[in-house]
Amino acid sequence: MSRERLTLFDTTLRDGAQTTGVDFSIEDKLQIAAMLDRLGVDYVEGGYPGANPLDTSFFEQKRTRNARFTAFGMTKRAGRSATNDPGVAALLEADCDTVCFVAKSWDYHVHVALGCTLEENLEGIRDSIAAARSAGREAMLDCEHFFDGYKANPTYALACARTAYEAGARWIVLCDTNGGTLPDEVERIVAEVAAHIPGEHLGIHAHDDTGNAVANSLAAVRAGARQIQGTLNGLGERCGNANLATLIPTLKLKPGYAERFVIGVTDEGLATLTQVSRALDELLNRAPNRHAPYVGPSAFATKAGIHASAVLKDPRTYEHVPPETVGNHRVVLVSTQAGKSNVLAELERLGIDVHRDDPRIARLLEEVKEREAMGYAYEGADASFFLLAKRVLGEVPEFFTIERFKVNVERRYNAVGDLVTFSEATVKVKVAGETLISAAEGNGPVNALDLALRKDLGKYQRFIEDMELLDYKVRIFQGGSDAVTRVLIESGDGQGERWTTVGVSANIIDASFQALTDSISYRLLKCGAEG
């Protein structure tokens, strides 16, 4: 039995632009459009040409190769023809395959927000769709607030949808604009609409205001809809749009959907999903959602000792899908609840060879628990855990000892009367019996300290020459009576190798210094430097 085609419509660059704290630059939009195109979504809604200069220039050329490049905008305003409507004109000027119009489909809105008649609104839909088709574009209609509109006045809501269909729209998208509709309601209403408009022309646009965006999308598909609109990582205003990074794996891996439908994302594409999701977060400087389904860092993380042994025996006992299918991996967390099997699994993953009955495993577990009580967190600081383990095993030579460090930040007037800030650090180390003292300036105290620390490490200098500080994260929390600062530093060697270390102290400079020295020690150890 052949499978039906389900279409995925990505609106990350349009609806996703409404996310709190997100503002796409043109460069961002270009990169994201390319990512989405490669992933295999069928439509990329690039933005709203005419609404702002950035979007207008983004639509100067088509920005996707395979996905249909789509421009969003409003239907014509009442009282003018489509061709004389500046909004519609801007859409038709855009270099795109598809135009997605949005129109009111809730009579209340037509009165309150538009101030025109119900018939004028239908005319706006009809004429806009027709204008787009005359201009050689594929046309579709987003029916705004469809579900509330349908509950209030089903005849009118349906009339809006049918008007678009009869005018030749390829897709009529039923939008739960305020996100308040529940799955059983969506299923019922979509089924009723599908009795009038074929499901192959119906789409669903859900928001997560009741935590049901994904469920609403699936419910609409069960009721006959064949297009799902969403965003990568569930971006979008308020609680976000339906998360395509959550829907895509379900559609491809869960038999109830995978056996009935095929989507544009291939198995190879699916295996890049985690990386694509993280790349988007990085690009937008957003912390990834640890707990995101399928792609989150913790999606396949197991903590409790009992679970860990069962998982390691047979992952099917605890994992609903194999993590590799979505490009993720299993994590067996080292934490205060960790049992011996967790620690062993971590050591194995990091390539540290220890016999399972080695008594030092228990000591390592103790050390981890004690340090975590002080504020250390080894989840995400692999290099620090590696060092800790190696130290417990007695396999880390004393490469260098810190005699003293000093960091100075001063804001004062310079010679030309400007107030400027200077940061300077001095570090005194002992390397192979020799005392070395180095000073450096930086654009901040931690930068200065890092540069001073790595300026002259004697015999080890060549191993750390190409090191760079890639990322620096700070978290401050109450660990008792004093605030505790935890610093995570990600370092790199300029050739793709990256590692993360952690430092904890009441003093942010101290915490940073710990993470910096751990980073260097890790590097030296990995390079096989001799103590």
Added chain:
Amino acid sequence: MSRERLTLFDTTLRDGAQTTGVDFSIEDKLQIAAMLDRLGVDYVEGGYPGANPLDTSFFEQKRTRNARFTAFGMTKRAGRSATNDPGVAALLEADCDTVCFVAKSWDYHVHVALGCTLEENLEGIRDSIAAARSAGREAMLDCEHFFDGYKANPTYALACARTAYEAGARWIVLCDTNGGTLPDEVERIVAEVAAHIPGEHLGIHAHDDTGNAVANSLAAVRAGARQIQGTLNGLGERCGNANLATLIPTLKLKPGYAERFVIGVTDEGLATLTQVSRALDELLNRAPNRHAPYVGPSAFATKAGIHASAVLKDPRTYEHVPPETVGNHRVVLVSTQAGKSNVLAELERLGIDVHRDDPRIARLLEEVKEREAMGYAYEGADASFFLLAKRVLGEVPEFFTIERFKVNVERRYNAVGDLVTFSEATVKVKVAGETLISAAEGNGPVNALDLALRKDLGKYQRFIEDMELLDYKVRIFQGGSDAVTRVLIESGDGQGERWTTVGVSANIIDASFQALTDSISYRLLKCGAEG
């Protein structure tokens, strides 16, 4: 028509303890149990006595007043009686109202994980439930991996559930332990089970691995189940448990559920939900999920200019429920997409009186956009926005000017040979024509700077005497070629007044200093200090 009672079972303190990066202290557990009790959940599962010393001592006394205090643990192991099983014994020693046993209900697990026969597993269920009842406790059974177990061997899975029911369990909870079941499957399976065990004795325990924990919980209720298990803020391992902060408002505010069911949370309790959710995040030092349904800071936030004007006219045009019902509030965001109406709404909210046609509004909007391009973020830094607005309006006197500041952090050996870190700051300010220089030591550079800055501000000293630094957040991101540090500082006056300011620089000390001086200027302005 009278409504049916739906029971809410909170497992934040038990399943929620598996969350990556979360470790409850006894003090945490006591506070959280009290919060949940006040909120109005029916059951509080406090932990796993016997599994670790902290949980065992937590169960030395009942820790709730209204909610049923519940202890979790495994059914007896094969080959011994319930009374001779140390796990069961620990449960029966616990001071609790209810014992919740967990048992395998997937035949595959009984073989692979337990290594006993299917019949021995049923005996374990029967005898454990009976033992709890004999000891005067209410008993319930969590059927682990129930949905996968039912799909693989429905007869056996049902037998596990029925055995518990026939042994007198008050609740039989069907657990989607690996979170992989979809809503339509949950609805079908629960309905089939409800043909054998009355729905008033059935519960659902869902996880969010496919983004459907909330939908699965609602689907189970539609199929007849009358208990929902979940956690506050969706805590839990991997992707978390069903989020009670998402479910409670839906059950109380959406007609499809509110007209059919009543829950233990009152309308007054519901209005505390946002505050309870945030309090839990604060207690655990977790950043609140901005986008969480109902209670997230952005749940009722609108950004785009067009939406803002419609919302301000009539919130029902865009809001699915009134934010006040859950203790949240509407936010009209000031951002680069902000239109004039957004800025006006913010000014009104902060109590700044400006005529809507004042040309300075446009200037303020420009300033905000420029600063946001540099890395400033005013969402969440009300006091800095207030100051910025007041400055554009020319209403902020120059209280003080900073001539110079210096911060020194030094780690060196002290007199007794210990390596210790010293932090010292010096600040030179000009106040009312007088130059004042102060020095202070602190437990870190920012603490030292804060103390030095507030040590002697001349004529303004009395206004800032009771100020304290409550919270300090740092975010580092790439704002072009140089990393940019954004610091948010929350200050208080020791009497409940709190305000947040922001600072941005490549230099973390600089950024902190900006936020600190803004905080003082804000305080002086609000206190009516004269320039």
